[in-house]
Amino acid sequence: MINYLTSMxxxxxxxxxxxxxxxxxxxxxxxxxxxxxxxxIMTETEFRHTRMNDRYNKxxxxxx
Amino acid sequence: xxxxxxxLIWSFVSAAGAASFxxxxxSRGEPVNAAWLLVAALCTYAVSYRFYxxxxxxxxxxxxxxxxxxxVRLNDGRDFMPTNRWIVFGHHFAAIAGPGPLxxxxxxxxxxxxxxAIWIIxxxxxxxxxxDFVILCASVRRDGKSLGQMAKxxxxxxxxFTALVAxxxxxxxxxxxxxxxxxxxxxxxxxxxxxxxxxxxxxxxMGVYMRWIRPHHVLEASAIGLVLLxxxxxxxxxxxxxxxxxxxxxxxxKTLAMLIMAYSFFASxxxxxxxxxxxxxxxxxxxxxxxLALALGIVIVLPPLQMPALxxxxxxxxPVFAGKVFPFAFITIxxxxxxxxxxxxxxxxxxxxxxxxxxARPVGxxxxxxxxxxxxxxxxxxxxxxxxxxxxxxxxxSAIGTTAASAAAAVQHWGFTLDPAQMQxxxxxxxxxxxxxxxxxxxxxxxxxxxxxxxVLGGSTAMALxxxxxxxxxxxxxxxxxxxxxxxGRFMLQDLLKHVWAPIGxxxxxxxxxxxxxxxxxxxxxxxxxxxxxPLGGINSxxxxxxxxxxxxxxxxxxxxTTVIIKMGKARYAWVTILPLAWLATVTLTAGxxxxxxxxxxxxxxxxxxxxxxxxxxxxLPNGVQTLADAKRxxxxxxxxxxVAAFFLISVVVILVxxxxxxxxxxxxxxxxxxxxxxxxxxxxxx
Numbered sequence: 001m002i003n004y005l006t007s008m009x010x011x012x013x014x015x016x017x018x019x020x021x022x023x024x025x026x027x028x029x030x031x032x033x034x035x036x037x038x039x040x041i042m043t044e045t046e047f048r049h050t051r052m053n054d055r056y057n058k059x060x061x062x063x064x
Numbered sequence: 065x066x067x068x069x070x071x072l073i074w075s076f077v078s079a080a081g082a083a084s085f086x087x088x089x090x091s092r093g094e095p096v097n098a099a100w101l102l103v104a105a106l107c108t109y110a111v112s113y114r115f116y117x118x119x120x121x122x123x124x125x126x127x128x129x130x131x132x133x134x135x136v137r138l139n140d141g142r143d144f145m146p147t148n149r150w151i152v153f154g155h156h157f158a159a160i161a162g163p164g165p166l167x168x169x170x171x172x173x174x175x176x177x178x179x180x181a182i183w184i185i186x187x188x189x190x191x192x193x194x195x196d197f198v199i200l201c202a203s204v205r206r207d208g209k210s211l212g213q214m215a216k217x218x219x220x221x222x223x224x225f226t227a228l229v230a231x232x233x234x235x236x237x238x239x240x241x242x243x244x245x246x247x248x249x250x251x252x253x254x255x256x257x258x259x260x261x262x263x264x265x266x267x268x269x270m271g272v273y274m275r276w277i278r279p280h281h282v283l284e285a286s287a288i289g290l291v292l293l294x295x296x297x298x299x300x301x302x303x304x305x306x307x308x309x310x311x312x313x314x315x316x317x318k319t320l321a322m323l324i325m326a327y328s329f330f331a332s333x334x335x336x337x338x339x340x341x342x343x344x345x346x347x348x349x350x351x352x353x354x355x356l357a358l359a360l361g362i363v364i365v366l367p368p369l370q371m372p373a374l375x376x377x378x379x380x381x382x383p384v385f386a387g388k389v390f391p392f393a394f395i396t397i398x399x400x401x402x403x404x405x406x407x408x409x410x411x412x413x414x415x416x417x418x419x420x421x422x423x424a425r426p427v428g429x430x431x432x433x434x435x436x437x438x439x440x441x442x443x444x445x446x447x448x449x450x451x452x453x454x455x456x457x458x459x460x461x462s463a464i465g466t467t468a469a470s471a472a473a474a475v476q477h478w479g480f481t482l483d484p485a486q487m488q489x490x491x492x493x494x495x496x497x498x499x500x501x502x503x504x505x506x507x508x509x510x511x512x513x514x515x516x517x518x519x520v521l522g523g524s525t526a527m528a529l530x531x532x533x534x535x536x537x538x539x540x541x542x543x544x545x546x547x548x549x550x551x552x553g554r555f556m557l558q559d560l561l562k563h564v565w566a567p568i569g570x571x572x573x574x575x576x577x578x579x580x581x582x583x584x585x586x587x588x589x590x591x592x593x594x595x596x597x598x599p600l601g602g603i604n605s606x607x608x609x610x611x612x613x614x615x616x617x618x619x620x621x622x623x624x625x626t627t628v629i630i631k632m633g634k635a636r637y638a639w640v641t642i643l644p645l646a647w648l649a650t651v652t653l654t655a656g657x658x659x660x661x662x663x664x665x666x667x668x669x670x671x672x673x674x675x676x677x678x679x680x681x682x683x684x685l686p687n688g689v690q691t692l693a694d695a696k697r698x699x700x701x702x703x704x705x706x707x708v709a710a711f712f713l714i715s716v717v718v719i720l721v722x723x724x725x726x727x728x729x730x731x732x733x734x735x736x737x738x739x740x741x742x743x744x745x746x747x748x749x750x751x
Contacts, residue, residue, distance in 0.1 A: 013283055018147065019154035020348055021413075022282045031141030048280060049337065051142065056336045056344075056548060057555050057571070058412070063405045064164035064238050064398075064545060064614065 023051035074114065081107025088178060088373065095368035098444045101177070102362070105185050105440045109433045112189035117197060117429040124629055124637050125201045127421040131744050134208045135417055144208070146419035149426060156414045157431040158348050160196070160406045161355070163542045164399025164614075165439035167245055170446040170505035170512075171607060172396040173454065174384040176374040177447045179393040184443065187394070187401030188436035191644035195618055197428035198625035198641055199407045203415040204424055205741045211411045211621060215719075217740040218627045223722040227620045230715045231408070232556050234613040236584075237708065238405075239328075239549045240591035241606040242542045247320045247596055248504035248603070249539060254313035255495055255532050257320075259300035260539045261313075263343070264327065266292040270342035282345060289346045293540075297532060304495060317596040324546065325589045331547035332554050332581040340547055347544040354537045358441050361516040371447040371454065376479065383459035383478075384503070385604045386666040391655040394647075395611035400439025402644065404617025406432065407624075445512030446505075451475075452482030453490065457508040460601035461501045462688050471500050495528035503601040506542075510534035553584040594701045599688030605669070605705055608659055609712075615652045616712050619645060623723035630727050631739040638727075649720060656713040660706045669709065673702035 018024065025044045032041045042050065084104035088096060121127045138144040147155075172180040203209055209217075212231070216224025250256040269292065270285040278284055303309045315323075331339050380388035385396065394401070410428060418424060446454065455478065456464060456471045464474040468484035475482040491499045494514060499507060514530035522530065555571065558580045562569025568576045595602025622645035629638045662668030665675040676699050679686045689695045729735035 015148075015151060017282055018151040019158060020282065020345055021155055021158075022345075023142075025280075027145065028141040031139060031145075035139065035141075044280065047142075052336050052341055054143075055413075056340050056551055058552065063160045063409055064162040064242070064403065064610075 023048055077107050077110050091373055095370055097366055097368050098362060099366050101181055108185050108189055117425050121425045124634050129420050129422045131421050133204055133418045133421055135419055144416045147417040149423040152417045153427050153431055156427050157434055159409045161435050161438060162545050163242060165435055166442045166509055167505040168397040168399055169439050169443035170509045171384055172393050173371055173446040174382040175378050175389045175393055176372050177369050178373040179389050180397055180443050183394055183397055184401050184436055184439045188432060192402035193429045193432040195402055195621050196406045196410045196432045199621050200410040200415055200424045200428035202628045203411040204418055207742055208415040211407045214624050218624055219723050219726050223719050226715050226718050230616055234617055235549050235553045236588045237610050237613050239546050240588040241610045243324050243546050243592045244595040244602050244606060245504035245506050246539050246542050247317050248502055249506040249535055250320055251317045252314055253496055254310045255300040255304035256535050257313045257315055258303045259296045259532060259536050262296035262299060263540055267339050267342040271338040275337055286345050286349055321592050321596045325585050328547050328550040329581055329585045332551040333577055343544050347540050350537050351541055355438055361520050362441055362444055365516050365519045367448040369447040370450045383463040385607060391651040394651045395608050395655045398611045398614040400436050402618050404614050404621055407621035442509060445509055448512050448515055451480040454508055456482055456487055457499050457502050460503055462599050493524060493527040494531035503603045506538045550584055554580045557584055609708060612652055612656050612712050615648050616716050619648050619716055620719050623719050627723055627726055630730055631737050635731060652716055656709050659709045669702045669706035673699045
């Protein structure tokens with residue numbers, strides 16, 4: 001029961017993060033490992049900061 | 065059998081929608097219940113989604129779930145990433161829904177509820193949602209290209225360049241007018257100033273928490289931020305009721321304008337993680353929460369609409385902004401009916417996330433319908449106020465004077481009733497000294513929301529908290545657009561200026577960053593300051609400019625959409641985008657022309673300048689103007705506003721001519737069809 005609730009909570013939390021547009025490092029990691037093995041992988045901090053900067057530095061992330 | 069049931073259900077939905085519209089349109093005298101407006105809206109949305117968006121999806125684009133999307137083909141785990149349909153929907157909705165659909169309908173309520181209601185509901189079904197959907201489909205078929213790139217590649221370089229410059233122009237006007245809305249809401253309101261001011265340290269705390277204390281725990285930081293927002297709300301009340309502190313936070317419009325400029329400058333220069341991103345998260349939570357709460361509140365209370373269906377101000381004599389119902393209702397309400405800005409988002413992040421082409425329908429068309437519903441709710445919240453109260457809050461001091469008695473006299477002269485004591489009681493109930501001439505739409509919307517919320521929870525004793533909660537929500541929301549927009553404007557400017565002097569394009573070179581940020585802030589700051597100083601309230605001249613610019617961008621988007629449709633060989637269906645395009649072009653050109661050349665000095669910038677000059681020539685000072693220098697500056701501002709409007713008009717014409725030329729060249733076979741559409745690659749497991 002506790003496990004079920006925790007997993008539900010985690011799923012809801014990851015959904016909220018996705019809607020907010022918070023970059024998902026785990027997915028990036030999974031993608032890089034499966035699709036581009038051997039390529040350099042950014043650290044979590046590096047990944048989050050480059051993603052965040054990308055998002056706020058171009059038109060089309062926020063509207064009136 | 066099932067088919068029969070479907071036909072019956074959809075016939076019923078259509079009939080219910082039509083009946084609600086009829087009820088709204090035919091009501092005279094008695095207040096109509098908001099429920100009719102909601103039913104009319106929801107039924108129209110359902111029918112247009114079910115039939116019209118399906119028509120566009122299948123007949124025009126032939127959306128094919130088997131056709132791999134950019135997210136699948138180009139998956140890089142960063143920009144391009146296949147994402148769940150509902151997450152993309154939420155993400156897209158959070159990006160498109162800004163303060164526009166809240167403010168526009170509130171201002172347009174001066175014509176009565178009917179013009180706004182019809183335009184929001186019909187405009188979104190045939191215009192706004194079509195634009196978002198078509199641009200999203202076009203971008204998905206072009207590897208997620210941006211609107212500017214598509215304009216350049218599909219129509220031509222002139223259209224592409226015009227679109228680029230127009231976007232920067234729109235940003236400047238948009239930021240200025242939104243900042244002006246905040247200034248007018250916080251002017252002489254210590255409670256509001258303290259609450260909004262405290263959201264800045266709140267964001268800094270969240271930023272530091274996510275950076276050093278618990279790295280990357282966004283939701284924890286947001287929870288802390290939300291608690292701190294509540295604290296800020298009560299801190300504001302405490303300060304406002306403290307006679308020794310309150311005067312220090314009772315600020316004038318000028319001071320507030322300077323503070324907002326300084327804040328935005330720092331937000332543009334400081335690292336994103338420290339201020340911009342945390343504020344954005346906070347604003348997203350508050351936004352979704354308030355929109356849901358407002359929907360719930362309206363459904364529970366089902367308030368009657370006190371505003372008549374039509375007021376006499378459809379003739380253009382309205383105090384909130386000048387101009388007749390045509391074209392100005394359609395300029396004032398942009399977001400919620402059709403918003404050109406959305407085309408930047410529909411060709412930005414969203415097309416890079418769609419897992420399945422068919423998802424473009426709920427995301428592109430569906431999310432815009434949801435935004436339209438937000439606009440309908442804002443219209444309801446504005447119309448639950450009695451017309452007397454609405455006009456006392458939204459008309460500038462030049463129209464109603466500065467005392468409750470003069471306001472009541474002016475409102476009665478217009479044929480509505482207002483008891484002077486009632487305005488004072490209302491102001492006290494919401495914890496303000498005065499609500500007269502709080503132009504810009506935010507305060508009257510906040511009063512309307514407080515009215516609805518307090519009937520669900522707390523009663524009249526909670527009015528003040530609800531009012532300031534609503535103001536906090538609007539200001540937080542608007543300032544998030546202002547600071548993010550300043551930063552984006554800075555990057556766009558650096559990108560343009562690097563052609564003149566290369567080093568200024570270096571985005572991490574501090575002198576360039578500071579210079580470009582300062583330039584952007586002073587550009588919109590100029591318009592903001594002129595709005596604050598304007599005796600007519602500023603909104604009167606700036607909001608129509610914003611509407612025209614936003615509709616200009618929508619015209620660009622619809623030109624791109626039409627070109628794409630024609631080049632796909634679907635010219636027989638091109639009316640889908642040509643219809644809203646023709647309407648928008650008519651509205652924008654008429655409104656722009658009237659704003660520049662109208663002989664009515666309340667409406668036309670040039671005749672207003674002339675009237676001021678004539679008054680000065682007689683040796684007197686115009687009404688509400690203190691010094692000769694101020695009067696001269698007002699004349700200069702009129703000329704600048706006229707030039708800005710002319711720039712937008714010329715841009716519309718340039719884009720239209722370039723597009724129509726391209727259409728005829730392609731259709732007559734004089735020009736080979738060159739399109740940037742990515743060919744259909746059957747699904748193989750992409751590397």
